[in-house]
Amino acid sequence: MNWAEFVGTESHSGSPSIAWGEWAEEFQRGQNTNFGGSAVLDRIADGMGVTVELQNLGDAQLCRDLTAHLEHAFSGRPGDWRVSIAGSRAAENWELRVEGPYGFERSYTLSAAAGEHEPTTIRTLVLRLVPPANP
Numbered sequence: 001m002n003w004a005e006f007v008g009t010e011s012h013s014g015s016p017s018i019a020w021g022e023w024a025e026e027f028q029r030g031q032n033t034n035f036g037g038s039a040v041l042d043r044i045a046d047g048m049g050v051t052v053e054l055q056n057l058g059d060a061q062l063c064r065d066l067t068a069h070l071e072h073a074f075s076g077r078p079g080d081w082r083v084s085i086a087g088s089r090a091a092e093n094w095e096l097r098v099e100g101p102y103g104f105e106r107s108y109t110l111s112a113a114a115g116e117h118e119p120t121t122i123r124t125l126v127l128r129l130v131p132p133a134n135p
Contacts, residue, residue, distance in 0.1 A: 050074035053084040057094070062119070069123040076133045083126065085110070096122070098129055106130070 054063045079101030087094045092112040106129040110116040
């Protein structure tokens, strides 16, 4: 038995069994984000060369808005970019990290008191941190 048959014939996560090919197609359409019983919500990859990682922010709608704003900010930039924002329940500051081509790295602490947890503000800050896009 090969891996696809193994995955397709048994349910190992307590969820209904689904063939591997069907799961992959549903995942690509955004219909099935569950793999092995754990939701794939902490990493959202985009075809435009930007990966957005959001950890411990506490609000699903905020995460969707942040992802949309950041994808738009990097839509015209060549190369592979990675943006990560890590929140903490113990503190109201978030850590922003931007990595890009040619070893580009920047980090910034986002303060809730200064209003820096809003998607438009974060987008503006990120655009100030990265070099200008080539026209």
